[in-house]
Amino acid sequence: MQEIDASIKENHKRIDKAYAELLEGYRGIPKDILKVTLEVESGSHHGLVRTMDVPFSSFCAHHFLPFVGTVDLTYRPGRYILGLGKIPRLIHCRSRRFQLQELLVRELAEDMVNHGDATYVRVVSRARHMCICYRGPNDATTVNETTYQIGEPE
Numbered sequence: 001m002q003e004i005d006a007s008i009k010e011n012h013k014r015i016d017k018a019y020a021e022l023l024e025g026y027r028g029i030p031k032d033i034l035k036v037t038l039e040v041e042s043g044s045h046h047g048l049v050r051t052m053d054v055p056f057s058s059f060c061a062h063h064f065l066p067f068v069g070t071v072d073l074t075y076r077p078g079r080y081i082l083g084l085g086k087i088p089r090l091i092h093c094r095s096r097r098f099q100l101q102e103l104l105v106r107e108l109a110e111d112m113v114n115h116g117d118a119t120y121v122r123v124v125s126r127a128r129h130m131c132i133c134y135r136g137p138n139d140a141t142t143v144n145e146t147t148y149q150i151g152e153p154e
């Protein structure tokens with residue numbers, strides 16, 4: 001019993017560390033993450049770039065419970081082609097916070113336009129919310145999809 005008590009006494013350190021990691025998105029700066037790596041001749045890239053099935057975990061700002069899922073992000077480069085690794089880093093930065101799924105896709109789209117010079121962007125997210133799985137409707141199967149689009153693909 002004493003061993004268990006001693007272990008529980010350390011809980012606050014474990015919890016601090018876990019939540020610092022779960023909410024580490026606040027330490028990221030989207031503008032810095034999207035710093036340009038490859039400049040292209042203006043208007044020379046006519047195709048779209050799509051990054052799909054990027055996993056994320058976040059915290060519902062309403063219930064302080066996790067929601068987890070994936071993001072698909074499609075954009076058309078303006079002056080810059082962004083390194084592909086920047087997209088998952090941006091998604092991590094915007095999701096590891098208290099967040100709403102509807103707002104997550106909007107913030108990602110706006111970051112891509114404001115800091116990545118995208119001329120079109122569409123973001124789709126699908127997620128399961130623990131606040132729906134384990135309370136309220138108690139439904140562990142519902143998946144919520146949110147989308148946000150800026151500009152037109154053609």
Ligand SMILES: [Zn+2]
Binds near residue numbers: 061062
């Ligand atoms: Zn919720």
